[in-house]
Amino acid sequence: MADHGSHSALVHADPATHDLDELLVELAGRTASGYLFGGLTASRTRRLHIADGVFEGGLSGVAFMADAPGGLRLVSRVTQGCQPLGPTRRVTGADGNVALQLDGQPALPLLLAELGISLQRPQQAMAALRATLVGLTDGEDTALARGGQFGIDTRVRHLIGLDPAREGIAIAEHLQTGQQLAFCRRDVAAARRDLVRICAEIRDELAPDDAPGAEGARILGALYVSCSGRGGPHFGAPSAEAQIVQHALGDVPLVGFFAAGEIAHHHLYGYTGVLTVFATA
Incomplete structure (x- = not known):
């Protein structure tokens, strides 16, 4: 072209x-x-x-x-x-499509704390996790626009699994350290x-x-x-x-x-x- x-x-x-x-x-x-x-x-x-x-x-x-x-x-x-549920965090540890650390902390406990859920109550946890998506932004781009909305550079991806052994979360995209990540939900x-x-x-x-x-x-x-x-x-x-x-x-x-x-x-x-x-x- x-x-x-x-x-x-x-x-x-x-x-x-x-x-x-x-x-x-x-x-x-x-x-x-x-x-x-x-x-x-x-x-x-x-x-x-x-x-x-x-x-x-x-x-x-x-x-x-x-x-x-x-x-x-x-x-x-x-x-x-989609509307962000909390702050934007930096991916500081990843393996393929699994986020292991966010801002230097284990990713799975951060997700559970942000959603206010526990894996000890699996039915409640699964309902909340199914409704949760992930907003990804490359490291040098702007994650949030005015009013706390996602900016044009943010791509929303599905949360596809948990890795309790490594305290990680699996996302439907190959991850790189330095990317920005925010948990979100659809909001009419x-x-x-x-x-x-x-x-x-x-x-x-x-x-x-x-x-x-x-x-x-x-x-x-x-x-x-x-x-x-x-x-x-x-x-x-x-x-x-x-x-x-x-x-x-x-x-x-x-x-x-x-x-x-x-x-x-x-x-x-x-x-x-x-x-x-x-x-x-």
Whole structure:
């Protein structure tokens, strides 16, 4: 794509694709902006995507040129759907996908203390653990945004097991020391607030500057990719997210899809929404 002047790309991917995280980083590096947006195919049966045919596996999508006719402008934001339960901690010991130490302390006792549970009461503990997720942020990135919400660099991952012998916790991602970690849960009110926030940010970015006679960019259309774990059942009404976006952006063409994982920048997210607006330059 770099040879053809691609600025960014809309990407669809099969979640079973081998080394998908690495492929997204490589693909983003071939665009001028380093920005991808899209999602993973979601289905109750076969996971298919369409690119001049019907395929399983791999990636497909559309690249957008940096010098598109008419001066097309693209503005994109990620909205988070989870609320941190406590402070952000540094991963100071890890083995594969098992966090052994956080801030120099055993990870499992910290998790149990933060949730207020004990493994001596397994039914209560399992119910709390099933509802708990993990927000991961690379060491140099910002974990929390204003208001204590996760920032754009945080990826939410599932807690997939405990390692009592080593006092560790297993997470659905390969861990590295230096990463930041915060335990979290899905939160409808926080998700609504954050969706409204990114819509306002996009409007502000496209608004005219203070120069006399300046005109703001005109929105031509928008694409919204939402996690399949969000949507009507989570927000409490059918098309609730689309209605929030439509109310914020006005009467503009809006399309989208539910995904089994959301793509933005070079990251793979979970329980998020990715809103991309196409506007005049």
